Structures are given as C-alpha cells and as structure tokens.
Amino acid sequence: MLLPSLPTVIRRDACICGDVTVSDRATISPGAVLQAAPGSRIVIGDGACIGAGAVLSACGGTIAIETGAMLGAGVLVFGWGTIGKYACIGTAATIYQTDVAATVAIAAGQIFGDPTLPNSNPAQPPA
Amino acid sequence: MLLPSLPTVIRRDACICGDVTVSDRATISPGAVLQAAPGSRIVIGDGACIGAGAVLSACGGTIAIETGAMLGAGVLVFGWGTIGKYACIGTAATIYQTDVAATVAIAAGQIFGDPTLPNSNPAQPPA
C-alpha cells in the first residue's frame, strides 16, 4: 500500500471557523483545521480526539464526530457524514460524504465514499 | 460489541510523575495520567495525542509514543512498549507490555498483550 504523505504540523494551535461545536471533553490536536461552510455544521462529541493536522471541511450538511470517536493524524473528512461512537479512523484516511458506523476501525490511508471506486463503503462494525 | 465507557475526567490537568518526557508539540488531554516507576521512562513524541483520562504506566522498561501516534480517551498502556508512528489506538483499548507497529489502527475496547488471551498481538500495518 502506498502510504500517503503524513501531515506537516506547522502550527501549535488549531483553526476553527464557522458553526463548529466542540465538547469541552474532546481533544483537538495542533494544526487541525475544522471549518464549516455557511449553512453547514461540525459537532465534536465527548471524549472524541482529533489528531494532528486533521482537516474537517463541512459543506452541504453536518459532520458529526460522536462520543469517543478518534481521527488519526492527517485524517480528512469532507462534505458531510457521521463518524459513529468509538470509531477509530486511521492516520491519513479520507472520508468523503459518507458515514462510518460506531466502533469501526479503519486502517491508515484508506479512502471511503469515493464515487468512482468500488468497495468504497466503510466496513461494518465487528459483530 | 459492548461499547467501552468513557473515563470520568475529574481533573482538568494531567498527572505526570517520574521520568516522563513530553514533546512540546504533543497534546495531553485533561485527566490523563503518565507515570513512570523508578528506572522506567515515558517518552511522548511530536504531534502525538493522548486522549482524556488515558493512563500510561511504565514499569520494567520504556513506554514510547512515537510521532503522530494517537491514544483515544481512556486508553491504558501498561508496563513497556512502543506505539509506532501515526498508529491510532481506539478509545478504552488496553496495551499490555507489547509494541504496536506504525500506522496500525486498533478498534475501541480491544486488549493487546494479555498472555491469557489468544490473538492478543496487535494487527500488522497494511501491506
């Protein structure tokens, strides 16, 4: 597998703009960018962790990161979608306009929601 | 699958004691506990993120959290072990005296390194 390039963390703080709600029990790492276009929202739940240099760009709906969900360093979530409770999204994965079920773990560098790829739906949670 | 519960965070600060080195580009969430027994160490690298209420207890060696690695809320790392670069350890997982390879994503609530459990070695990184 080609591991895509890892994020460069150039800033110690995070950039949050637009209608973004972050639980005070969530953790946002340095260099993360959370931005919601006008009319769209981002909601980050309790105990969620957003890794260094991750980008959440909401447009056309809501990006919800539920309780205890984890986004690794450099993860990209684009458009809209819910990352379910306790899901774990590996480093440098891309989630495009799609939901990820609760407790799913996604390996580093994967793409989900690409309309041009077969099998671009996230795995189901472990039984 | 039984969802793990999030740790109760009663402190806004983290508790760091013993020989613990934290990169100033790492993020340590409220209520995390990092403690190294005499003769043991903890090292936290650049861009690493330690979730709320996570517990790292070094004993008999070094716990190293490498660059960009993420530990979700309530993760327990006990004994010694290296969490490789950009690995992602899901909420409330337990890592006991074992290493986790770079970029591996581990689902919430899993246990690794327990000698009494079968299949208790962390997944290998994607080929």
Added chain:
Amino acid sequence: APPTPWSHDLAKPEVDESAFVHSFSNLIGDVRVGAGVLVAPGTSIRADEGSPFAIGSGTNIQDGVVVHGLEQGRVVGDDGNSYSVWIGRDACITHMALIHGPAYVGDKCFIGFRSTVFNARVGAGCIVMMHALIQDVEIPPGKYVPSGAVITTQQQADRLPDVRPGDEKFARHVVEVNEALRAGYRCASDEA
C-alpha cells in the same frame, strides 16, 4: 512564517492584493501568488529549498496542502522561465495534496485529495482523483488519473484515458464547496 536556519536570506512572497492567504498557513520564500488565489488554512508553501514557485490567478490551494521543492531540478513555466514549482491558472489543489518540485501543474488542473505530484509535469486540464501518486512522468493535457493510481513510468502516463464528460462531476463539487468556504473566510476576516 516560523524561521528556518536559512530563511533570513530568502526572498519574500509576492502576493497579489486580490488573493486571500489565510493566516493559519505557512508561506515562505520566493512564492508568486496571482490574482484571486485562495490559500486555505493549514497549508504549507515553502520555497526555502527549491524556488521560485508560481501560483497562477484563480487557483485555489485547499486546507492541508503542502508545496515544497527539491534544491535541484526546475521546470519551465508557461512564461518560459524556470521554476521549482509552477501551478497554472484556475487550478484546484485539494485537501492534503502534495506538490513537490520540480513539478509543473497546468492551467485548470484538478489534483484530488491527498494526491502527490513529484518530479513530474501534469498537463493543462487533467483531473487527478484521490490518493494518486504521479512521479517522474509527463502527463499530456486533458488526461484522467483514477483514485489510488500510481503513475511512475512514462508508459503508464501515455496510456491514461482522456477526461470524459461526467469525470468532472466530483471535481466540480469540490470546487463549489471551496467557493462556499471562500465566502466564509471573507466574512470571518471582515469580522476580525
């Protein structure tokens, strides 16, 4: 920009006054930014080893993009001069893409999420989808590079299909989102 040991003797970026460079980005060295360009938060454009860089008018550089260049190696830009990185007009360099010089990205190219262009030329009007690697090749204008493709030999580059009607659907959507965000940035910076 945070200083590097060698950055004190670097040329300063030249940014057209109609361009928007978000403060949460890192732009250093001889970078020539044209009219109406958007440089989003979390980008790093460092002409500290290879330089100069040119970013043509109307192009957008989205969140998390890295543009950098090797000290050695140059491409010829559309103006006939040598550049470490040339990005043409009305191009779209999307989230997390890496453009590493020597690199040429032509007018109206679309470089999808997390794709890499290194030591390569991507001709005008190409659409590169997500997580692709383009290295050591020259892609003719108007080609389509699917998601996850690894194009590292000229033979592979020459076999790429042309962009077909419909291929630009995803690209257009990402561009539209970007327009919405640009409006948001403008509001935010007016408030500030």
